[in-house]
Amino acid sequence: MAGGIFDSHCHYxxxxxxxDRFELLDRLLTGDAHPIDRMLHAATDEKSARFGIETAKRYENYYTSVGFHPENADEVPDNYMDILQELYREACEIHKLGAVGEIGLDYHYEGYNKEKQIKMFKDQVRFAVCKSLPVIVHCRDATEDCxxxxxEFRPEGVMHCFSGSAETAEEVVKLGMYIGFTGALAFKNNKKSRRSCEAVPLDRLLLETxxxxxxxxxxxxxxxxxxxIAETAKVMAEVKGVSVEEIIRITNENACRLFGINRDEEAIFLSSM
Structure with missing residues (x-):
């Protein structure tokens, strides 16, 4: 299976x-038989965001986000919002900024700084809303607070790597957000994720790795x-009762809509490859 795939969340x-980083990206994103139409890099800190910005300069069909991951809360400097503003400016200059993320809450490991995580999350969501950008949300063992x-803020965005219940998925969709599913959807006997996927309308689904x-x-x-992602798409298609090609097409359109990618300009670029 080739073509049409938008990997909406990756960490190259x-x-x-x-x-083999750039050899792999060259193979996936360029050339006559490239299997991936688009990727969006999910930044986790300043260094990660700068990687995304530089790589977005290198590949026409590669986009980036800027943000601070909750697992990095203890290492994030006090002036993180000043840094975020500068990263935002740099990414905007190349017209490849899709979102603020990966941000959120993670209470999985012992010793997490709940107060710092919540402050970071709120600050970054507020920033995204102010800049009319969607958010990429990481939520692990913190559903209630998330x-x-x-x-409270009702941002546009996606709950990435979704592992919650169908009921939580429905709540997220009611907020106008999207739900991203990884290869975990295809894990044997992962009935919880499949029930959640079943509960999400087609126009709110994203594919990601x-x-x-x-x-x-x-x-x-x-x-x-x-x-x-082709393997995840097969399972999602089975759950939703549509073809694999339809899942790839719809999730590509969903991601382009969420991340503000102009499909007409992209079509011109892709047809020239």
Missing amino acids: DDPAFDE MKILN DCPYMAPPPYRGERSDSSM
Whole structure:
């Protein structure tokens, strides 16, 4: 399966790609047989955001976000909002900024700084709303606090790598947000994610890898990359009762709409490749 895929959440700055990063991206994004139409880099800190900005300069069909991940709360400097503003300016200069993210709450590991995470999340959501940008939300073991903040600010955006209940998925959609599913949707016996996917309207679904993590079967346990989204799309198509081609087309359109990508300009670029 080739073409049409938008990987709406990837981390090619991860050390897992140190040996072949740009060879892989060249193969995925350029050339006559490139399998991926578009990618969006999910930034996790300042260094990660700058990687996204520089890589977006390198590839026409690669976009970026800017933001601070909750797991990095203890290392984030006090002037993080000044840094975010500067990253925003730099990304806007190249017209490749799709979102503020990856931001959110993560209470999974012991010793997390709840107060700092909540402050960072609120500050960055407020910034996104002010700049009319969507947010990419990370939420792990923090659903109640996360939903409270989203209900308070009501940003546009996506709940990425969704692992919550169908009921929570419906709440997120009622806020006008999207739901992103990774290769975990295709894990054997992952009935919870499939029920959640079933509850989400087609026009609110996104495909993502969260690579190098969450590789779907038959690649589970391997380093994930964007080409593996085809396997996730097969499961999503089965859940939604439509063709794989329809899932890829709709999720591509959804991501372009959410991240403000002009499809007419993109079509001109892609037809010239």
